[in-house]
Amino acid sequence: MSEMNEKHLDETSWAELSSGSVEAGTKRHLAECGPCRDEVARWQNEMQQAAVRMRAQAERDEMFWARQRATIRARAARSLRTMWLRYASTALAALLLVAVLLFSQTPKPKPATGDAVSDEALLEQVESDLNRDAPQALLAAALTSEQE
Amino acid sequence: MTEARAALAGPREAAGLDDLETLMRDEQRRVYRVLLSLVGDPDAADTLTQDCFLKAYQSRERFRGECSPRTWLLRIAVNLARDHLRNRRLQFWRGLVANRRDDAEPPEPVHPQPSAERALLVREQLDKVWAAVKSLSIQQKAVFILRFVEEMELEEIAGVMNLRMGTVKTHLFRAVSSIRREVGE
Numbered sequence: 001m002s003e004m005n006e007k008h009l010d011e012t013s014w015a016e017l018s019s020g021s022v023e024a025g026t027k028r029h030l031a032e033c034g035p036c037r038d039e040v041a042r043w044q045n046e047m048q049q050a051a052v053r054m055r056a057q058a059e060r061d062e063m064f065w066a067r068q069r070a071t072i073r074a075r076a077a078r079s080l081r082t083m084w085l086r087y088a089s090t091a092l093a094a095l096l097l098v099a100v101l102l103f104s105q106t107p108k109p110k111p112a113t114g115d116a117v118s119d120e121a122l123l124e125q126v127e128s129d130l131n132r133d134a135p136q137a138l139l140a141a142a143l144t145s146e147q148e
Numbered sequence: 149m150t151e152a153r154a155a156l157a158g159p160r161e162a163a164g165l166d167d168l169e170t171l172m173r174d175e176q177r178r179v180y181r182v183l184l185s186l187v188g189d190p191d192a193a194d195t196l197t198q199d200c201f202l203k204a205y206q207s208r209e210r211f212r213g214e215c216s217p218r219t220w221l222l223r224i225a226v227n228l229a230r231d232h233l234r235n236r237r238l239q240f241w242r243g244l245v246a247n248r249r250d251d252a253e254p255p256e257p258v259h260p261q262p263s264a265e266r267a268l269l270v271r272e273q274l275d276k277v278w279a280a281v282k283s284l285s286i287q288q289k290a291v292f293i294l295r296f297v298e299e300m301e302l303e304e305i306a307g308v309m310n311l312r313m314g315t316v317k318t319h320l321f322r323a324v325s326s327i328r329r330e331v332g333e
Contacts, residue, residue, distance in 0.1 A: 015321035050277045051297045058181035069172045072201045
């Protein structure tokens with residue numbers, strides 16, 4: 001038995017074998033070492049069997065696949081409707097918000113035109129009062145004294 | 149080769165996603181198989197397969213064609229399985245799930261063995277492998293299943309898992325070591 005055979009496959013070599021990229025040293029060892037070759041063959045066989053079993057476990061009849069596709073289609077259509085409904089309701093909510101904002105800004109009441117006129121009238125009144133000799137409250141008395 | 153397969157192979161893979169029907173026909177078995185292997189519950193695997201295609205359909209515009217639709221679908225599937233298992237664990241710890249049935253019971257061997265004794269030995273050995281696979285972490289389990297059941301290359305697995313090649317190798321190494329250890333006991 002060569003020196004290579006004395007050191008059997010380690011965990012790294014097993015990882016190489018599992019990943020499919022086997023280094024030259026491992027290949028050489030397998031070519032020379034019967035027990036390791038048997039161990040690898042046993043492992044590969046077990047993995048193949050396990051894979052076959054797992055695949056078999058997932059086997060279903062055509063009805064199952066057809067029903068699954070129909071369910072997916074229905075759910076996709078429903079999600080599409082929901083999506084459009086969501087878009088529409090969002091757009092509607094945005095429109096409502098804009099409308100509320102627009103209508104809530106009520107214009108300030110314009111000052112009545114009558115007030116402006118009365119201001120002018122008031123000004124004229126003040127001016128005439130200033131020009132008058134007697135105050136308005138004593139206007140009647142002034143008139144009486146003038147007549148006397 | 150179907151139209152979807154042709155679309156999967158080329159750079160304009162996004163077109164393949166538009167055709168949900170063809171994509172489902174081509175990939176639903178694989179997606180279901182991976183999910184069943186990961187979650188071990190046929191009902192959950194069925195629902196998650198539906199969720200996977202629905203999610204792919206809803207986010208198809210975000211698919212940039214950097215990987216094949218198959219890789220993208222399997223990535224969604226693995227993420228869904230991870231979330232499902234996380235939720236299930238949470239539910240378990242919260243005591244919300246009672247009498248949960250264990251659907252992960254391995255089925256009968258597919259191929260009949262030459263003798264009853266041999267069949268029993270093989271079955272026992274496969275039970276050990278199955279139990280060892282079940283005990284792996286979700287990442288290790290996914291890498292292991294994609295490698296051995298789906299026979300995918302490490303590069304493709306890295307794409308599905310969104311991991312670096314080195315990390316995939318590490319997960320595979322740990323998975324294989326763990327299974328070999330448990331099967332050898």
